[in-house]
Amino acid sequence: MNELQITELNGQRVLTTQQIADGYGTTNKVISNNFNNNRTRFEEGKHFVLLVGEYLKEFLHSQNLGTQNKIRKLYLWTEKGALLHAKSLGTDEAWDMYDILVDTYFKVQEEKQAPLTLDQQIAAIATGYGSVKEELVEVKDRVSDLEENAPLSAGEYNYIGSRINQRVAEVARGYGKITREQRGKLFKDINQGVKVVTGVSTRTQLRAKHFDTVVDFTNNWEPSTATKMQLRQMSFDFEA
Template structure:
């Protein structure tokens, strides 16, 4: 269990299908079949996160040590509740034993990091006599506001940004007629670089709640840079030649 590689997406610990299979003593095909046979019980964003398209490529690039196959076009990542559903569905002693270990170690570490005092608890602590209640209350509110702004994006927000970027690139690409995969890659590189500039993050998985509106607004209004446009035109000339 100590050798289980930590997988995180947007600040949330998750497990790959392979990790679920290895831990539960099953084949990956069994986990896939278990999901398909009980599809109505699994809720996206609650039990699993589905990565596709450019979002998947970014995740694979940032987690190269997992050795994901280059040709996969979708990736399921399972949350703690998703791991529980698989344990229930499989019903084996090995699956239940491993689930207990996951809860006590793998997922519990994350919970311990993310359990700040509630606002009422912090106010109650202040009221016991530590300094000026008014000043302390303002400080608590500021801290709560900071926590909210720096909270990880929800799975829905994370997936929406990826989908909107894909849509915007497709909209711009249509203006160039038929383009090659390499040219489309130039567009993705341009828009992703823009996201990094306007948010100040180095990778998309570092985006936080405070960045959501900024990224959406930027994506909606994005146009490729002059340099990228010139590259696209030159690549078109080379292709036609």
């Protein structure tokens, strides 16, 4: 279990189908069949996330799996998704491994602070750090920070991807018929812009505080001058 590679999406730990199959002592095909046979029980965004297209490409890159070009879609399973598979399979091995996953892989380690000594408590009160008012301010700041840095929900993440696809299509129509390579230049340009305005290196690192910024940027995005020149030059080369 210690050798299980950590897989994360939007800051949350998930498992690939292969990881679940290996852990539960079965095969990818069995896990896929189990999903298909119990499809109504699995809810996207709650039990799994399906990555395709640009989302998949970015995820593979973030996991250093960019060379796996043959992958066209990828299911990532949450803790609740892993539980449903364990329930559906019903084997002792699946249940044993699920318990291990809950206790180790999915468990969030909370910071534990040693209790103050009596002298430390008196000193804290004397200097004002032990006041209720300051404790409340500290808690409020922590809550605000947690809210801003919370991972995007599956719905928000998918909306951003969908809006980026729509905006690229809108801009592409202004160039008439374009090639797949030209469209790729547009996607590269807008994705680079998202990284610049948010300060993240991949889309999977976006947080709740970035959502409005990304949507506003996408709605107003236009290709850079350099990208426009590339598209025109590629059109000339194509016509020639």
